[in-house]
Amino acid sequence: MRSAAVVGTGLIGTSIALALRGRGVTTYLIDVNPEAARTAADLGAGIAGTPRGPVDLAVIAVPPRHVAAALKEHQLQGLAHDFTDAASIKELPQREADQAGCDLTRFVGGHPMGGREQSGPLAARDDLFHGRPWVLTPSVHTRAQTVERAQRLAELCRARPVVMAHAEHDRAVALTSHVPHLVSSLLAGQLLHGDPSQLGLAGQGLQDITRLAAGSADLWTDILGSNAVAVADVLAGFAQDLHQVVDALQGLGTAHEPEQRRVHTDRLTTALVRGIQGRARIPARAPATTLSTAYAAAPRGV
Amino acid sequence: MRSAAVVGTGLIGTSIALALRGRGVTTYLIDVNPEAARTAADLGAGIAGTPRGPVDLAVIAVPPRHVAAALKEHQLQGLAHDFTDAASIKELPQREADQAGCDLTRFVGGHPMGGREQSGPLAARDDLFHGRPWVLTPSVHTRAQTVERAQRLAELCRARPVVMAHAEHDRAVALTSHVPHLVSSLLAGQLLHGDPSQLGLAGQGLQDITRLAAGSADLWTDILGSNAVAVADVLAGFAQDLHQVVDALQGLGTAHEPEQRRVHTDRLTTALVRGIQGRARIPARAPATTLSTAYAAAPRGV
Structure with a gap:
């Protein structure tokens, strides 16, 4: 060339x-x-x-x-x-x-x-x-x-x-790029509810997880809107898992019976272990x- | 001392x-x-x-x-x-x-x-x-x-x-540490649904956003379970914003009228802009x- x-x-x-x-x-x-x-x-x-x-x-x-x-x-x-x-x-x-x-x-x-x-x-x-x-x-x-x-x-x-x-690519980037971006943005958006003394406790973890959220809102509206169906699919699975966890946490906030507490605790642990397993699937190299x-x-x- | x-x-x-x-x-x-x-x-x-x-x-x-x-x-x-x-x-x-x-x-x-x-x-x-x-x-x-x-x-x-x-601290770490950890875990958990060719497209962004998910599941079950109410509160706000965005994306997947599409697109942009604003609130220094x-x-x- x-x-x-x-x-x-x-x-x-x-x-x-x-x-x-x-x-x-x-x-x-x-x-x-x-x-x-x-x-x-x-x-x-x-x-x-x-x-x-x-x-x-x-x-x-x-x-x-x-x-x-x-x-x-x-x-x-x-x-x-x-x-x-x-x-x-x-x-x-x-x-x-x-x-x-x-x-x-x-x-x-x-x-x-x-x-x-x-x-x-x-x-x-x-x-x-x-x-x-x-x-x-x-x-x-x-x-x-x-x-x-x-x-x-x-x-x-x-x-x-x-x-x-084409569709295979779009599903792949929904999972590995578009949904992570949106999740980063939604998480960073929650910081608008925090006061400065709360945000003063932020560490490197919060910096890293909200890094993607800094991207251009116009460009990302275009990207996400153009891949809406694939992104919505992955995000729906994420939302379902999120509900399980919110439910478990709310259960732990009210349950006093050890057996009940164990059920909720196990659901938390399952979500955390799945996270460890999922992260391990990211290839270190291409x-x-x-x-x-x-x-x-x-x-x-x- | x-x-x-x-x-x-x-x-x-x-x-x-x-x-x-x-x-x-x-x-x-x-x-x-x-x-x-x-x-x-x-x-x-x-x-x-x-x-x-x-x-x-x-x-x-x-x-x-x-x-x-x-x-x-x-x-x-x-x-x-x-x-x-x-x-x-x-x-x-x-x-x-x-x-x-x-x-x-x-x-x-x-x-x-x-x-x-x-x-x-x-x-x-x-x-x-x-x-x-x-x-x-x-x-x-x-x-x-x-x-x-x-x-x-x-x-x-x-x-x-x-x-x-005590309570002020626990709310602050729910926002800046515990919810980010859980969100990182839930996102990393979605990668269990991806096949290797999809995960091969992963970049630094996905590495960064799932870094917290690598933490000990036992320790984090303990931490999250011990701060269940504050974490559930922040997470409920996150889930609400997530639903708005899933709804907008599903709308974009089906809507053809420009006016309808604009409404959904604006909701996406709003979420992304809030992410930029929220991230900007993290202090560079203590x-x-x-x-x-x-x-x-x-x-x-x-």
């Missing part, structure tokens, strides 16, 4: 561009806000503006609800031979791109799994995706070369390309199912 | 003993499991065993439900002139100590606000409480010298003594209400 364009020079787009520039790819920077594109260019992320002829690959790095329109626009303008995106949900943008009449043969959904709480080009880092999964969601329409170019993009950013179905080997065997010049 | 005893040489007790030894206080180490006391002694935390005469201050560093019995036993044996504890709840142990007939004039509840996920003497650190609040909960019975000695203990551990009422100044003015030899 010799040339690329990044549409949307926020945190993710600029981080991708910085990584591509570092690997010698000629990279163009486009943003609805030209100032943002210039800021990214000033950071060494590439050339602000549109290329004269089509680049090899364009990355649509805009919020989920704007992906289809941006893809449509830049396909019509002939920005690139192939297109991918970087949105953190995959089913809705794919459907909207279809409805908008985009050329789906030359588009593959992509989701580089890196991020920070800060947003905007100034928060970008060329190593944001190092060692991270980069999910690709080819549709039945996507041609092979488009997938290969998106894999190459991931590898140039030193990420690990992973192929998944899973083995990547496309790195497949890509290494692919022809040059992709 | 020249001499002290620590009853219960787990993480907290051994960390206190290490800090006291580092400040030149002769420290005795007592545990129902003599092996644990010897391990702490081998780490340089003091002398395993009971002193010949009473020490200045004994710290009962055992799980909440054992505080009253251990206090009673060691008061009867004349282990120390004054006593404090280190349990993370304060109302129930105080009530149980009263019911057990402990000498409440020479006891002040204490809660050093430091900790780690690991437990046991080998996880202990002499700087575990540096700069952290150390809550003291004197009762109407507590004599002044007992409070002063407990303040001195906190300061020898380089913590910041803070006086609070509050000003400490007893350090008061202690500095206290007579020597306390």
Whole structure:
């Protein structure tokens, strides 16, 4: 891959561009806000503006609800031979791109799994995706070369390309990212009920568990709203377990019989043990199912 | 303070003993499991065993439900002139100590606000409480010298003594520690429903938000069960906000009218904005209400 364009020079787009520039790819920077594109260019992320002829690959790095329109626009303008995106949900943008009449043969959904709480080009880092999964969601329409170019993009950013179905990806991120974000926000929201002397007792644990809550409310409204069904499903299971625990605690507040107390106590312990077991399932490193080997065997010049 | 005893040489007790030894206080180490006391002694935390005469201050560093019995036993044996504890709840142990007939004039509840996920003497650190609040909960019975000695203990551990009422402390830790722990556990428990390819997408955010869930299920059952009413109260508010959000997400999954969608979307945004506002209330540093100044003015030899 010799040339690329990044549409949307926020945190993710600029981080991708910085990584591509570092690997010698000629990279163009486009943003609805030209100032943002210039800021990214000033950071060494590439050339602000549109290329004269089509680049090899364009990355649509805009919020989920704007992906289809941006893809449509830049396909019509002939920005690139192939297109991918970087949105953190995959089913809705794919459907909207279809409805908008985009050329789906030359588009593959992509989701580089890196991020920070800060947003905007100034928060970008060329190593944001190092060692991270980069999910690709080819549709039945996507041609092979488009997938290969998106894999190459991931590898140039030193990420690990992973192929998944759209819905499978969306369920996975509901569980591992969207619900955790929302739970962090709801927990942090409870702190509005505390007075300063109470909050003075906060420790590192509270800092860590509310870290996600600091993310942009606009962007996360878009993400959560665009993956509403999958997020609601996971959250409903969480709410059910929560009710069990509230019930047990309220029982302990009133029960005096040892046998009754034991029943409630056991339910608390069960919830805590399930937490220990669930946490132990988070892989310390990424899973083995990547496309790195497949890509290494692919022809040059992709 | 020249001499002290620590009853219960787990993480907290051994960390206190290490800090006291580092400040030149002769420290005795007592545990129902003599092996644990010897391990702490081998780490340089003091002398395993009971002193010949009473020490200045004994710290009962055992799980909440054992505080009253251990206090009673060691008061009867004349282990120390004054006593404090280190349990993370304060109302129930105080009530149980009263019911057990402990000498409440020479006891002040204490809660050093430091900790780690690991437990046991080998996880202990002499700087575990540096700069952290150390809550003291004197009762109407507590004599002044007992409070002063407990303040001195906190300061020898380089913590910041803070006086609070028992119930006030328990509500504060329900909000800042107990509910966050339980929420972390419940969230981590949902990961039992995910398959490995889903969990492979986990990032640092999920690691951080489930970190608390790794804590000991036995100890946390005790803590949560001993503070059941305050924890249930905070958790009920959390559950209510959660329901609003599940409702909004389910609405977004079915609503097609823009006006309807906007109502649901606004509810999501509100929850996220409240999270940002709540997180902003966590003090970067500890509050000003400490007893350090008061202690500095206290007579020597306390």
